[in-house]
Amino acid sequence: MKRFSVVWAVMCWLFYPVVLLGGEGGKEPLHHIADVSKATNFFTRWLAQTYNEQRLIHSIAGIAFMTVMGVLLAYLTEWLMGLLGYKAERMEHKE
Amino acid sequence: MDFFHIYLPIAGMEFNILILLAIGFCLGVMGGFFGMGGGWIVTPALNIFGFNMALAIGTDLLHIYGKSIVAVKKHAKLGNVDVALGLLVSLGMMVGVELGARIVMFLSAKGLAGPIIRYIYMGLLCFLGLYILYDYFSATKKREAVKVETKTTKAGLAAKIQHINIPPMIYLKASDVKVSFWVLAIIGVLIGIMAGFMGVGGGFALVPAFIYVVGVPTAVAVGSSLLCCIISGAYGGFSYSMKGRVEVVAAMILLLGACIGAQIGASAIKYVRGYGIRLLYGIMLLLAAFSVFLRQMEMAKIAGIVVLGAALAISGIITLFLIKGLITERA
Numbered sequence: 001m002k003r004f005s006v007v008w009a010v011m012c013w014l015f016y017p018v019v020l021l022g023g024e025g026g027k028e029p030l031h032h033i034a035d036v037s038k039a040t041n042f043f044t045r046w047l048a049q050t051y052n053e054q055r056l057i058h059s060i061a062g063i064a065f066m067t068v069m070g071v072l073l074a075y076l077t078e079w080l081m082g083l084l085g086y087k088a089e090r091m092e093h094k095e
Numbered sequence: 096m097d098f099f100h101i102y103l104p105i106a107g108m109e110f111n112i113l114i115l116l117a118i119g120f121c122l123g124v125m126g127g128f129f130g131m132g133g134g135w136i137v138t139p140a141l142n143i144f145g146f147n148m149a150l151a152i153g154t155d156l157l158h159i160y161g162k163s164i165v166a167v168k169k170h171a172k173l174g175n176v177d178v179a180l181g182l183l184v185s186l187g188m189m190v191g192v193e194l195g196a197r198i199v200m201f202l203s204a205k206g207l208a209g210p211i212i213r214y215i216y217m218g219l220l221c222f223l224g225l226y227i228l229y230d231y232f233s234a235t236k237k238r239e240a241v242k243v244e245t246k247t248t249k250a251g252l253a254a255k256i257q258h259i260n261i262p263p264m265i266y267l268k269a270s271d272v273k274v275s276f277w278v279l280a281i282i283g284v285l286i287g288i289m290a291g292f293m294g295v296g297g298g299f300a301l302v303p304a305f306i307y308v309v310g311v312p313t314a315v316a317v318g319s320s321l322l323c324c325i326i327s328g329a330y331g332g333f334s335y336s337m338k339g340r341v342e343v344v345a346a347m348i349l350l351l352g353a354c355i356g357a358q359i360g361a362s363a364i365k366y367v368r369g370y371g372i373r374l375l376y377g378i379m380l381l382l383a384a385f386s387v388f389l390r391q392m393e394m395a396k397i398a399g400i401v402v403l404g405a406a407l408a409i410s411g412i413i414t415l416f417l418i419k420g421l422i423t424e425r426a
Contacts, residue, residue: 034104034107035107038104039104040101047344048104051105055336055337059336060333061343062157062333063332063336065347066158066160066347066350069161069350070162070165071168073161073165073354074165075168077165077357077358080358
């Protein structure tokens with residue numbers, strides 16, 4: 001543990017010069033506008049539009065999409081692995 | 096190959112779906128196999144392939160949210176989730192994630208987010224890679240001795256922490272531990288800052304903190320840390336999205352790849368014996384650090400080849416072990 005405390009201490013001190021080493025990168029605009037015209041399908045166009053005009057709706061929709069996708073994939077992968085005869089909860093780590 | 100290119104409206108760029116799927120897949124295989132989320136690979140990888148740093152972090156956090164839902168479902172079934180512990184630590188984590196996100200946005204406005212976070216990632220990946228290599232090369236006997244020694248020290252630490260009597264005291268039923276709310280809040284804030292600043296789930300810090308600082312059993316620590324990742328990932332994704340730094344389409348594709356990979360990684364555990372695969376993982380992390388360095392030196396193409404090549408190589412080896420094991424088992 002003592003050795004790792006030393007490693008961490010050295011790393012913390014390294015991060016100071018890192019800030020100086022980093023220098024000025026390309027500054028980016030904080031308020032970015034999505035280019036709706038380049039969107040190739042309804043979904044990306046809708047995302048770009050809500051991003052530009054209704055950020056709150058865009059953010060809630062993003063979380064909602066991931067929730068639905070996460071839940072669906074959780075059931076789907078479990079079902080598929082069950083078909084193949086795999087139950088993760090029955091597996092043992094052999095290392 | 097235009098067929099595989101998709102326009103990402105928030106990133107404002109054309110992106111190859113196969114690259115996103117490959118990043119997600121490798122992440123899933125490694126996560127499923129080694130039991131680590133691997134969020135520390137996604138942010139630098141997305142940055143190497145052209146996302147600006149804040150966008151890479153926001154997208155990573157949203158994808159971590161989706162991935163944690165899939166993982167927590169399995170752990171909940173096994174009774175490994177201490178809901179009270181997860182919810183209380185998440186309160187602190189949300190504060191931390193917001194702080195981390197604000198630091199990133201501040202640095203972004205100054206044009207410093209990319210280089211600073213890249214250097215920090217280089218340090219973190221090198222540290223993790225070297226630690227794994229050190230662990231691999233240490234003699235088994237010595238390792239066991241160290242384990243016993245640290246176990247005693249850390250159990251003592253958890254006992255001391257549980258004696259801190261600052262109200263409100265919380266009884267965690269699933270873990271059978273009584274601890275001050277403030278201990279959980281501080282753990283949450285500190286790990287949350289790291290999660291929000293670097294775009295990681297924080298599982299690799301939460302699990303040891305739960306075990307050694309709070310005194311939670313290992314299985315419950317893993318399940319509860321995933322619950323924290325769901326809440327902090329959702330909050331981080333939402334917060335970065337409100338700041339305009341989340342590419343939802345990319346997060347969805349990453350999640351798809353990760354779910355496929357995670358099943359392969361988790362199944363391969365059954366067939367891969369020995370400690371050797373950890374050596375490859377350590378080398379992979381060092382290569383990832385090197386690729387971040389190359390990106391910092393404006394050699395993005397070579398950096399992309401190095402990071403994706405290394406991740407695909409180790410995921411490929413694990414997949415091959417699985418296929419070989421399946422063939423042997425069915426023969």
